[in-house]
Amino acid sequence: MSDVIDTPRQRRAGRRALLIAIPVAVLSVLPLLWALMSSLRPSSEIFAHLSPFTLSTIWPSSVSLDNYAAVLGSDFSRSLINSVIVAFFSVVLGLIVSSLAAFALAVLDFPGRGAVFAVMVVSFLVPFEAIAIPLASTFRDWNLQNTMVGLVLPAIGNGLSIFLLRQFFLNIPYSLAEAARMDGLSWFGIYRRIYLPLSRASLVGAGLILFVFQWQSFLWPLLIAPSPDSRVAPVAIADFAQESGVDYGQMFAAAILTAAVPLILLLIFQRQFTGSLASSGSKE
Amino acid sequence: MSQSSVTLRATTAAASPSRTRSRRLARIRIWLTAGAFLLPALIGLLILRIIPTVQAIGTSLTNQVGTVSFSNFGYVFTDPSFLNALKVTLLFSIVINPVQIALALWLAVVLTKRVPGVGIWRTLILLPIAVPQIVSAIVWGVLFRPDGPLNGVLEALGIAPVPWLVSPSTALLSIMIICTWVGVGYWMTFLVAGIKDIPASLYEASELDGAGGWQQFRYITLPGLRRPLLFVLVADTVANFLIFAPVRILTQGGPQGSTNLIMNFIFERAYTLADPGGAAAATIVLVLIVVCVVGVQFRLLPGKD
Numbered sequence: 297m298s299d300v301i302d303t304p305r306q307r308r309a310g311r312r313a314l315l316i317a318i319p320v321a322v323l324s325v326l327p328l329l330w331a332l333m334s335s336l337r338p339s340s341e342i343f344a345h346l347s348p349f350t351l352s353t354i355w356p357s358s359v360s361l362d363n364y365a366a367v368l369g370s371d372f373s374r375s376l377i378n379s380v381i382v383a384f385f386s387v388v389l390g391l392i393v394s395s396l397a398a399f400a401l402a403v404l405d406f407p408g409r410g411a412v413f414a415v416m417v418v419s420f421l422v423p424f425e426a427i428a429i430p431l432a433s434t435f436r437d438w439n440l441q442n443t444m445v446g447l448v449l450p451a452i453g454n455g456l457s458i459f460l461l462r463q464f465f466l467n468i469p470y471s472l473a474e475a476a477r478m479d480g481l482s483w484f485g486i487y488r489r490i491y492l493p494l495s496r497a498s499l500v501g502a503g504l505i506l507f508v509f510q511w512q513s514f515l516w517p518l519l520i521a522p523s524p525d526s527r528v529a530p531v532a533i534a535d536f537a538q539e540s541g542v543d544y545g546q547m548f549a550a551a552i553l554t555a556a557v558p559l560i561l562l563l564i565f566q567r568q569f570t571g572s573l574a575s576s577g578s579k580e
Numbered sequence: 581m582s583q584s585s586v587t588l589r590a591t592t593a594a595a596s597p598s599r600t601r602s603r604r605l606a607r608i609r610i611w612l613t614a615g616a617f618l619l620p621a622l623i624g625l626l627i628l629r630i631i632p633t634v635q636a637i638g639t640s641l642t643n644q645v646g647t648v649s650f651s652n653f654g655y656v657f658t659d660p661s662f663l664n665a666l667k668v669t670l671l672f673s674i675v676i677n678p679v680q681i682a683l684a685l686w687l688a689v690v691l692t693k694r695v696p697g698v699g700i701w702r703t704l705i706l707l708p709i710a711v712p713q714i715v716s717a718i719v720w721g722v723l724f725r726p727d728g729p730l731n732g733v734l735e736a737l738g739i740a741p742v743p744w745l746v747s748p749s750t751a752l753l754s755i756m757i758i759c760t761w762v763g764v765g766y767w768m769t770f771l772v773a774g775i776k777d778i779p780a781s782l783y784e785a786s787e788l789d790g791a792g793g794w795q796q797f798r799y800i801t802l803p804g805l806r807r808p809l810l811f812v813l814v815a816d817t818v819a820n821f822l823i824f825a826p827v828r829i830l831t832q833g834g835p836q837g838s839t840n841l842i843m844n845f846i847f848e849r850a851y852t853l854a855d856p857g858g859a860a861a862a863t864i865v866l867v868l869i870v871v872c873v874v875g876v877q878f879r880l881l882p883g884k885d
Contacts, residue, residue, distance in 0.1 A: 430863055548719075558711070
């Protein structure tokens, strides 16, 4: 967006828009902020100031990290580590598999390309969750329950990231690949030495999308890895929340720890994230 | 078979046999290369989509005795709890999709104006999508407690407390509020990108012609947003069919089945009630609905060109 034209009328409209933007932004953040504040105080205090709603509903009278210490000293840290491992392998393997496929679909001119791409798009439109429950019994037949492989594998056939990367690869001038072919570079070499290095930003974007959705996936890990040793953070939180006599302070601490990882990544890579989303929605 | 017919064609094309042959070889080679690049994704597709779908169809068509029949479908469609789940899912979709998309569109229009600090507001509104759904569900579950902060706010405003998740008349609404809070910023992001792609000159020209804000929206923004809006419509509708975590954590479908969205129904069929045939039949129904919705929405919107 250039600043070529900036009429007083536009500026006035912009300032008026603040009246909408600020309240909506506050509403978006307030529940998280409240959870953060609740995680910093003892459980007994969380519900002490709810009604009527005053500043002390949100602001703790004394701040302590006891809840975090308790949560990190429990089984939950194991689940957090599981989440990190699962998300890491999902992103790395997911990017490799989908960038290879995207390269074939964007650069190689082979018969049946349109059909393969159509199948990929359909698989992207009918999300994985829809068939997760029957898939889980298949995976159990293959003895993949409570294994890393079982948790990571579904992230690999991700239609969305294939779609995103193909989109980006299409924008790289084909003449580069042609010139490299003349110089005797193999197709894999072209993929590896030309396309991947030129696509760093969109790889970050696609990786981030893979990460955010893998990190928060709940249904699949619940189905395939419910045991305390192999469960990931969202499943552990759900188990935690459904215990009787749950300690709310600790529950919020676990929730904040789980939410913090993707939130921080999103804040750092906000541009790549929105850029990637944009290219999947608005272009053919 | 196709191999030999290709050979036949190649040898009959007598013009320059060696050239044709090398072109044919190049074709086969590019095909093999593409196959190698696509192999991992295709194996994934096979294992993760096609096999489970075929198996689900198989399971749904197998009755208790183990013979092929449509009895699972017959029985789910006469099962009041399945019909209720369909009804709840439909009601949920009919309300939440227009609301979410209208809100996302409205915010996208507002946040593409010359707002001071516009990036900050957009990012803050986008944040909830990155919060794991389970965390959102838990936080909102506490906010919605009868003695929780939300009712505290209402009390401060002099409004009677709302039973939120505990009453059949407000529980589904509460789930809708959570999902809207999670999703609006996400869908807004696609529409913001779409509006930015509309040439600024259109707005400038219309402004010179004295067009008001509503006219600009109606005649420039809306037509220019057709493609991203179609995408958001399809993707949001599909996503809302698959809502699971908040229901599982907060209501388990209750009270009185009022929030028993279809994913929760299928989950309970498969695990609580140990009825894989019924679960598979319901899954097939769900997948068919999703495919139909995607198809109809693509057809309804004009000018796909």
